[in-house]
Amino acid sequence: MINDNKATYHEIDFLLPAQRFNIQFSYVSEKGLPFIREFMLRMVHVAPMTRNEISTYFGLSKFETEEAISDLMERGELTINEFGKLALTEKAKDYFTDIGDSPKLSEVYDAATSITYELLGFNSIKQAGDKASWHNGISLDVESAVLSRSESEAGKHFQIHFHELLDKGFLPKSIDQSSANKPSVYTVNSVNRLKQLPFRLTSRFEIDMDGLAVERDDFEALKDSGKAHELITDKLMGLSKRSNLAEIAKAMAMLDDKETLGFFNNHSICLKSLEHQRTAEEQESSKRCSLLGPIYSDENWDLLEASLAPILQERLSSKTDFAQEQLIWIAPSDPYWGKSYKLQAALSRLLTAGSTKKKKLYEPRVYVPVSGVDDRSSILQWDRELKDYTKHVSGLLEGFMDGNVEVILLEGELVVVLYHVSYPESLPVSLPIGFISTDKNVVKSVGEIIKEYLSGQSAFDKPHDCGSLKELSSNKSRK
Structure with a gap:
């Protein structure tokens, strides 16, 4: 969790516009x-x-x-x-x-290649196809003038960085590099834009031991990260929420969570206190494990799976039918929740763990916040974000613990609680902090709060549980 006296408290993907171009060119090559x-x-x-x-x-x-x-x-x-x-x-x-x-005899050859450039600094990029999605990330905008002249910019950067592209393997393998003198571009004959796609920049937000924000690292894929950081800072300012410390304290009091409350200081949290708590939990084989960061981060998800493993093994050996028992995941009303491709991986692993060839161990149900069944914008947005999992997703009327708390519950067995703390005076994005617990009393207490909210309603015709996202989005599409 803590490395070099700092820790990552959030991990967010930013989606920088990129375009793929077909480039026809001629190059000069020497041969013996x-x-x-x-x-x-x-x-x-x-x-x-x-x-x-x-x-x-x-x-x-x-x-x-x-x-x-x-x-x-x-x-x-x-x-x-x-x-x-x-x-x-x-x-x-x-x-x-x-x-x-x-x-050495120089000859001119014709060739063609397809190259993707991000549109901020026109760096040539490679990206895995499964991440070339505009979902689970925060989109960054570039000036419209850049979009209109992108073909000429791509051609210019292709000529300037031809040898670099050759070294990085972006150009056809048929271009002979055996000569002592590298081939050089002779002319760019044509540049045609093929499609626009996102370039995913993952930014880790860190704090030091006193809870103060640490300067963000540069992006390895970019030669100069300055412009990208400027865009990100502007975007975060637009998404910034007021401080919710009072509501967080109220939620902790409702859950009688004195341990997490004890981590807070004047800036955000004290990492040393958190580290001492984690050490004590490990040494005492506690039923509680303190968490920092999104639950779908690699470290936190591994901790969740480790806590789930003995429970699922016991269910697998039991003769009891668990097919109707739900594992409930309630998402917070936080602009940064789910803005990482790791959410997709977590959902996939959650579904996989829920059943074997022989037996169903639980039925996953993810609740995402909406303002009601008529909240067309949020419903369609969630449908796009979670399109591969919509049959396992339901809309939940905003307001569960003021929208600041995320919960995963396997009734009677395990609970995850994460408070999404907004403190704009100190931190640029929200700070998720909380715990995993297998303590029966804690699981029961949180379970009762969830059950009461899910079965409640804010008005006669406005139940908190808005129903399946798949049905909600289907209804919206027909209107």
Whole structure:
């Protein structure tokens, strides 16, 4: 959790517009010459020679000598000087850089390639296809003028960074690089935009031991991260929420969670206190495990699966039918929740763990916040974000624990509680902090709060449980 006196408290994907281009170009490449041709030219390059001298040196017959010389003269590489000796033409002299060097012949070739450039600094990028999605991330905007001139910018950067593209393997393998001198671009013949797609930049938000925000790291894929960080900062300012510390304290009091409350200081949380608590929990084999960061982060999800494993193993061995028992996941009303591709991986693993070939161990049900069954915007947005899992997702009327608390509950067995703390005076994004517990009393207490909210309603015709997202989105699409 803590490394180099700092810890990651959130991990968010930002989606930078990128475009894929088809680029037709010509390039110049040097190649060596056939043995006899090369060495004849090398000898004459040192000093002009007579036909007899060439015949004697190479051990050729008169016929063979005449044939070889005629070929070179027809190619415009040999001529007769004023002394009647064979000498190099100006064309052939250009094959050499120094006396004794091997001659290299430059030729122009045509080729084509497809390259993706992000549209902020026009860095060439490679990205896994399964992450080329506009979902589970915060979209960044570039100026419309950049979009309109993207083809000319791509062509310009292609020419400037041709050798770099060659080294990184972005260009066709047919381009020969065996020569000491690398091929060089001759001309860009055409650039055609194929499609627009997102380039996913993962930003880790960290705090130091006192809970103060640490400067964000640069992105390895970008030569200069300055502009990207500026865009991100502007975007975060637009998403910033007021402080919810009072509501968080209220939620902790409702759950009688004194441990998490004890981590807070004047800035955000004290990492040393959190570290001491985690150490004590491990040493005492506690039924509680404190968490920092999104539950779908790699470290936290591993902790959740480790806590679930013995429960699921016991269910697998039991004769009891668990097919109707739900594992409930309530998402908070937080603008940064789910803005990571890791949410997709977590949902996939959750579904996989819920059943075997022989038995159903639980039925997952994810609740996402909406303002009601008529909240067309949120319903369609969640449908896009969770499109592969909509049959396991329901809408939940906003307001569960003021929208600040995320809960995962396997009734009677396990609970995860994460408070999403908004403290804009100190931190640029919300800070998820909480715990996993298998303590029966804690699980029961949280379970009762969830049950009461799910079965309640805010008005006569406005139940908290808005129903299946699949049905809600289908109804919206028909309207």
